[in-house]
Structure formats: structure tokens, C-alpha cells
Amino acid sequence: MLEKQINSVHLDGEKTVLKRQELSAYFHQSFDLFESLFELLKSDEVFYRQSEPTRHPMIFYFGHTAIFYINKLVASGALKERINPHFEELFAVGVDEMTWDAQSDTLRWPSVDEVRQYRDKVRHLVDELIMSMPMKLPITKEDPFWAIWMGIEHERIHIETSSVLHRQMPIEFVRAHKDFPACPIQGDAPENSMVDFNAAEIKLGKGDSDKGLYGWDNEYGSATYFVEPFQASKYLVSNGEFMDFVAANGYGVSRWWDEEGLKFLKIRKATCPPFWVQQEDGTYKYRSLTHEIDMPYNWPVEVNALEAEAFCRWKSAQEGATYRLSSEAEWAVMAQEGGMSEEIFDDSRANINLAHYASSVPVDTFAHGELYDVAGNVWQWTQTQMDAYEGFVTHPWYADFSEPTFDGKHNLIKGGSWISTGNEILYPSRYAFRRHFIQHAGFRYVIGEGENETLKYERIEQMFAKWKKRYG
Secondary structure, eight states: OOOOOOOOOOSOOSOHHHHHHHHHHHHHHHHHHHHHHGGGBSSGGGGGOOSSTTSOOHHHHHHHHHHHHHHHHHHHTSOSSOSOHHHHHHTTSOOSOOOTTOOOTTSOOOOHHHHHHHHHHHHHHHHHHHHHSOOOSSOOTTSHHHHHHHHHHHHHHHHHHHHHHHHHSOGGGBOOOTTSOOOOOOOOOOOOOEEEEOOEEEEEEEETOOTTSOOOGGGSEEEEEEEOOEEEESSOOBHHHHHHHHHTTGGGOGGGSOHHHHHHHHHHOOSSOTTEEEOTTSOEEEEOSSOEEEOOTTSBOOOOHHHHHHHHHHHHHHHTSOOEEOOHHHHHHHHHHTTOOSSBOOTTSSSOTTSSOSSOOOTTSSEETTEEOSSSSSEEEEEEEOOOOBTOOOOGGGTTSSGGGOSSSEEEEESOOTTOOGGGGBTTOOEEEETTOOOSEEOOEEEESOOOHHHHHHHHHHHHHHHHHHHO
């Protein structure tokens, strides 16, 4: 059965003995869920397969989350001796995309059993540290316990990103699993419409306070925005709504795609969303985590930011209005209006935290005010490029978590998906991916005053120039 996840453990409290128990349960649940996800692979041989040519074989990700705990505990000073220095180097670097012609098969990977044994050692060591390290509440960013929180939240990110790679693995190499059932409800897509939002001033960022919950460095600092009136689509764009774009040869008409999008089309040879599987008769099946099923037209479509923007350009041309992706600030306005701006998203009101299914659900299931799925179901691409808030400070134990994404090439996603857990289901969380990246992510469109495409590309180039000057 699907197991709803424990919410992020608070950093404060009155009794350390209770906090240790709470943190231990959170740690073990994260560790267990990550390992059960890899039970979807049919055999140990599949661990050495790549879901796509720009990523390492699955064995890398299986080892990566375990060595991360050790490397961060060493960085914090809590650990003086490593478990396996070779593993802690081999599995440390290479999470992100490699170049299209890169090869990882020249690396000598250990056996799956060796990695399982290593993971068992890490589990035992971290659990011992949780129960024995001196603890003073509240936990602060300088405390070695912060490294354990960092390891848990990092592993929860990889629960999600590894599940994306599992969906990209050829279907013959994965199997069904009782812990990951898909939603059985499918049907026609509801007709979308627009909802009005008034102008608003909104403040984003956690300032210099963790507010009692672990946060990644990019969440700190603050920014205030004045949001002009806008309209937003009532529903996330569904598979059915996106089908109109595909049927109109949207992937074959260059005018809907910018330069980056055209490069994506050339490399990927894409003709439809990544989890659609074209059949011989021209129809489409849908790839869920473990099965190919009949197209669920009323589930949200999953596309990258380039595909979402191409759809918006096409829709704009059809209807004579200017549709675009929302900004980070506009998403925050929608979240506040829909009652989803509490620190932790309510998983009884959203398809999130594995509280319902290991898949999307129909886009008209969870209402948040006049909109649906402001949080949950799939992440929502925004037009906002990832950048720091005023007051941002890099955490020294994980210097390359955020700053490499301040290059103008990464767009923010907001709201979480059905498999988002931990920090991912917090209102202040900020995650970003390259615009061509595949994720459990879709979009809703908006109409309103916003950055036009000329200004957008100018800003992207300015951000990239600044980033390049720093990183070479």
C-alpha cells in the first residue's frame, strides 16, 4: 500500500529525546522509500542501464544519496573517518546532465550488492549519530545535525528525480509495485477557462529565519513584488487540452519555438510530450511510473518549459490573446488566494506527499479557491529564471546547490507533484531545472502584464554573462 510521508521535522522543540525519535523516524522513512523505489527495476542488471544518454546508469543514483550523508557529515566536522573513500568520491559528482556525447560506461561501477551493503552501513551510522550526538534545540545551520537534515531532504529530492528516470526506462525493465499504485480514474478533459486575480503586493523569501523548518539556501533572503492584475487558467493544462497542439502539428511548426526550443527538437527529435507513447495507428498511450496505459485525457500533461512556452505561443495565435507561463510572484498570489500558502501544503487537499496515488489524478479533483492544483499533481513551470533573493548566503557545506543555477538557463518550478515530499511540499521551497529538462512538471497559462519575450531573452543573457564571469 502507498504510504503517506511524514511531514518535514521541525528544528525546534522542548525535549531532545522526542526530537531524536522524530528525526530517526523521518530518516528511516526517507531511506526506505528511496530503496523501495529501486525495487521497480526488474533485476540488478537494470541498475547498469541509462534511462537516457545524458544521465548516469541507475547504480550511480542508488549510491549517491548514501554517500551524500557521509560527505556532508565530514564537512560539518561530525565525522572524522569515512566509510569508503572510493565510493564517496565515485558517487559524488555527476548527478546533473552530461553532454550529449558523454559516456559513463568507461567508469567501473561496483556490484549492486556492494552498494546495498554500503547503504546499510550508512543507515546504521546515521541512526547512531541521531541518537548520540549532542543535541541542542533549536537546530541551527551551524549544527552538525543540520547535515543530517540536509541528507534527508537531499534524498527526498532524489526520490522524485529518480522516479522520473524510472519513467524514462524502457517498460520491459520495470515492474509493478504495491507501494506505487496509479490512479484508476480517467476520462475526458474538462474545458479550461480563465480566473481573474486582482493586483497585489507580495513578499517572497524566508528572510534570515528558518521559521522552524529546514530550508535550502535559495529560500532565504527576501524580495517584494507588485503583481499587476492577471488571469490564470482554472486547471493545469491537461493531456486532452495539449492534444490539440500536437494534432495541429505543433512540434513541426518552427514559429511556435524559440531558438532553444528548436535546438531541443533537433536533439530529441520530439513530436509529443515525453511520457506519451505513439502507437502504430497514430494514437498515443501514456507512460506512468510502471505501465503504459490508455491516455488519461483529464490528467495534467507533463512537458518541459520549452514545450509549455511553444503551446502558449500557439494558443496566443489561435485566440488573439497573449498567453504565457506565470511568474514566481503570480504563483504565490494564486497560492495565497487558494489557501495553499501555509508553511506546509495540506496533502488532504492536494495530490502531493504520496498521500493519494503514485501518479497524477484528474485536473478537476483538488480545488484551491477558484483554481485547481495550485499545489500538487505536477510541478508548474514558471517564466521566472532562478536567482537569489536579496540577502542570499550560500551554505558552506553545499556550495553548489543553488549558485550554479543562477545562470539564466534554469526556470523555477513551483507547487510540487504527487511524489514530492519533505522540503518539496513547503510553500517557500524553490527548485529550478534547465528548460529542456524532463520532470513530473506541467503548467498553467496566464494572461496579464508581464515580461515580453524580447525583455526575457535580454535578461537571460545578462544573467548568463554574470554567471559566466564568476564561473568561467
